[in-house]
Amino acid sequence: MASSKHASLHDVELAALSAAGDRPAFGELVRRHGSAVRGLLRRMGAQASLADDLAQDAFLAAFESIAEFRGEGTFSAWVRRIAARLYVKRWRKDGRxxxxxxxxxxxxxxxxxxxxxxxxxxxxxxxxxxxxxxxxxxxxxxxxxxxxxxxxxxxxxxxxxxxxxxxxxxxxxxxxxxxxxxxxxxxxxxxxxxxxxxxx
The missing domain is CATH 1.10.10.10 (Winged helix-like DNA-binding domain superfamily/Winged helix DNA-binding domain)
Incomplete structure (x- = not known):
């Protein structure tokens, strides 16, 4: 669970802490942007349960590659792109x-x-x-x-x-x-x- 210290930090600072292994910092990023990611997936056509699963997968992928996020754009946009690509892969796999x-x-x-x-x-x-x-x-x-x-x-x-x-x-x-x-x-x-x- 993110601390009050983390709640006051900018996304770029949280990403840097996450890259250094600070899991609560990444937890704060998930708290801030989880609903936006799930909302995008729902708009793309994912049912609620699938949107939840793919959002979780997207944040896991984001955590594993957090060092690649350098703040050129927003963290929200970066993780939404990851989630969207995951959904596209699922969509293509289903032959739709x-x-x-x-x-x-x-x-x-x-x-x-x-x-x-x-x-x-x-x-x-x-x-x-x-x-x-x-x-x-x-x-x-x-x-x-x-x-x-x-x-x-x-x-x-x-x-x-x-x-x-x-x-x-x-x-x-x-x-x-x-x-x-x-x-x-x-x-x-x-x-x-x-x-x-x-x-x-």
């Missing part, structure tokens, strides 16, 4: 990949994963994601939840880059339609900057 299109089309929209007043929007987004095709949801989650570039997502999925871009584009179009405010109302606009660290 169905890439039918190979259309190149850039898409630079962003889907937020947190921030001020994000709870209601996140619930709406989670529901909208459930309405996407499995492959579209996977591609969008990799690019805008785990922060992978289109090229990195294509590599992880072992799919053509143009195909991934096409699935992202179509999925984002559907999300924009589903999350659009009613006439005269105000609502969440998918495609506006909201703190995600994805890039194409």
């Amino acid at each position: 990949l169905e890439f039918a299109q190979d259309l190149s089309d850039d898409s630079q929209a962003e889907i937020g994963s947190g921030g001020e007043g994000a709870a209601a929007s996140r619930i709406d987004l989670d529901e909208a994601l459930k309405g996407l095709g499995e492959t579209e949801r996977m591609c969008i989650s990799l690019c805008y939840g785990a922060g992978l570039s289109h090229a990195e997502a294509a590599e992880a999925l072992n799919a053509p880059l143009g195909t991934v871009k096409s699935h992202v584009k179509r999925g984002l179009d559907k999300l924009r339609s589903r999350l659009a405010p009613p006439e005269g109302g105000s609502g969440r606009q998918v495609g506006q900057s909201s703190g995600a660290d994805a890039h194409g």
Whole structure:
């Protein structure tokens, strides 16, 4: 269990202590970021029990390679990328990949994963994601939840880059339609900057 000393430290400091063998420091990182990792896995399509298992595996993998984390990005983004790749491996092993299109089309929209007043929007987004095709949801989650570039997502999925871009584009179009405010109302606009660290 992390101590109050650990609770006041920055993630980079906790990672450095973890690399030196301080398990309570790593426990604090798990406490801080566990729900975000599980949330990403759920959005990617994992059932609750599988999300819990893969999140645990992701943190174990992160602990084993913690010396590789040097603070260039956030720890949260780093461990989410590990978790996303683990889920992709499971997804591919289950033979669930169905890439039918190979259309190149850039898409630079962003889907937020947190921030001020994000709870209601996140619930709406989670529901909208459930309405996407499995492959579209996977591609969008990799690019805008785990922060992978289109090229990195294509590599992880072992799919053509143009195909991934096409699935992202179509999925984002559907999300924009589903999350659009009613006439005269105000609502969440998918495609506006909201703190995600994805890039194409």
